[in-house]
Amino acid sequence: MIGFIFSEDFLLSSVMFALPIVFAAFAALISNRAGIVNINIEGSMSVAAVCGTLVSHFTNSWVLGLLTAAAVGVLMSLLLALAALRLRTDSFLSGIALNTLATGLSVYVLYAVLGVKGDSSAAAAVAIPKISIPVLRDIPVIGKLLFDQSVLFYVAILAAIFLSFLLRRTKLGTEIKATGFNPAVAESVGIRTRVVKVKALIICGVFAGLGGAFLSMSYLQYFSAGMVAGRGFIGIAAEAMGLGSPWRTAFFSLLFGAVDYFSVGAQTVLTFPYELLNTLPYLMTIAALVIYAVINKNKKEK
């Protein structure tokens, strides 16, 4: 058991399990910083996953598949923007509606294209490749962790750098933060907060799309209904724990990824009902959010 947790395999698998959560968390981060809650990250990932894997299959190109997934993520985000910002509905309720829509839409796309409802394993995608650097990858422990990973692993690191630079050092970042913190003040200096929110949602959509693509084009090479399995929501929880900082958010995503993997991997080393093990990531999410709420409450009282 201890050996299992401290194995190289556990570390590598945790990172792999963490990747979709990281993208979901970054998606949540950028929209939350702009003050618009997007709880449809789960749904966006799902629709992006199915579209990405199918395009990859039919075009024989993982690049086109990945770009499609990102574009579909943006489209899903724009649907929320349309509802919440243009038609002025409640963003939370619209998010719930879009999630429900996405569940059906992803299966609908699958059925419309392949005529099946369960999964697209009959039309396997061209997988997103690994970047493997000779020599460096042979360094013990960190070699495989840092120099022998899926393209999306490096994209995630670039995304974290991008986000922290965006928020700290750019005009758009300043506008996003101000819109989230105090929209009235932002408006008073002539910032159109709705436009800022749309921009944030577009970035949010790209991340959600990448998260979906990882699941159906890297982790597996096909889409299966329900494969996002709450990772969009877990990402939102990880973001909440990260308190708006990209690096902290990435760290908590990694933690959630480890628990996620543990719930699967431990089944081989533990004599414990796997149904219960499978609940771990979700229990952890609840526990994390409770801790987060308590910390926040104490902060406010101080």
Add this chain to the structure above:
Amino acid sequence: MSGYIEMRGITKVYPSGVVANKNVNLSIEKGEIHAIAGENGAGKSTIMKVLYGAEKADGEIFLDGRKVSINSPRAAGALGIGMVYQHFMLVGQFTAWENIFFGIEEKNALGVLKKKEMIRRAEELCEKYDMHVDLTARAADVSASTAQKIEILTVLARGAQLLILDEPTAVLTPQETEQLFGQLRLLKKSGYTIIIITHKLKEIMALCDRVTIMRQGENVGVYNISDVSEAEISRLMVGRDVQMKVDKEKAQPGEALLTVTDLTVRGKGGRNAVSGVSFSAHRGEILCIAGVEGNGQREVVRSVCGLNRKYTGEIRFGGVNVAGMKIRKIRKLGLSHIPEDRMTTGCNTAASICDNLIALDYAENSRLGFLKTKKLRERSCGQIADYGIKGTLNQKIGMLSGGNMQKVVVARELDSDPALIVADQPTRGVDIGAIETIHKRIVAMRDAGKAVILVSADLAEVFSLADRIIVFHDGEITADITDVSSVDEVQLGRYMLGLERMEVQHG
């Protein structure tokens, strides 16, 4: 007539039908400090918001003789007009320099910020106008006077030539006010034009060159300060002679009704908001808690009134320890509380005047769950007449002006037959006429043998009402003044800033 700013025939009618400005003409000369004086609801803020583009109205505006249309604050900014609101428009999580350059950031072609450049320019501004602020402090962490300086710098950084300040001294101590006036005079010397909205007569006399007086949405006169007296201005503002000084006999303090012993309340960041404070409030006496906002007064009031239960020390009310008691129970003991913020805790803005008036005792005035409507409505009608509330029984209280809303709160709290009245900023943002009413009522309560605790940041109010003053600074009592006539505003200010400390006798 060709002033710097000419506003002609400005008429503003709000959708609710309230006429805020009636055919107002206003003329501002370049390089003057001009006061817009008037009671609350006189339309002085409205006319300034029209000039700043935050409100649309009928009429014409001329700048340097040229007709301009100002549709938004942005347009006003482009014409060199900037406004500092009473409620600061700062992003609390941003630093001072980030706020100063917010929206006008220096950046390269890629949108990357030039941080060093901006800090350097901010420092230059501070230096030039003698406003020293810590540019890297977060706006949420600085004092009100610093926040105000940041606001002024923000407006200056945008190249404003005309500064409009809305009640700028409401949150300042006498010393800070003096400092602000010094800075404003410096700005005037540098060629800026300044308009301040205020109802504080002393400040108009001390700072301004001219005053425009407004009443009920109309301009009732423009005067050179040298040609007019305080009394005249106040008469024009109210439309009748106002008694500026509250008539009251010497207090006849009775037994101690509320005793607070060694009260400590934890505050932000683990520091004590209130540390080891002891005092008592006596029947027949108005005890005034003075201090710059945020020095522990709020926490003391919240603890006494049962809104905060996390404290150490003891609070006894009529001999009963109130620790852990529910608010309703403490109120049953005879507490009434006029909260500092009428909009959030003082009343339910979505409910009617009548509903707000009966909020304390509707339960006692009902049978089998049904309200004794007739009785309650009759009583409420009486209160509306009694306190001169301009409104009707079923009108939503949120529609009333600040002064009238406050009168509703005061009526409810004072008519509940209390033994102790905690009045927290009872006249903040209330016009002179209503202040007079509220002050008279408070003194009448004292004369009827009630204990009164008055929390006020307004020194004029402190001096006209208090029988005894305790001054708070940084969670401690720096002075306990039993002979109010023995101190002046300057001395009180020194206690408020913690520059000086009186030997405090407890009890």
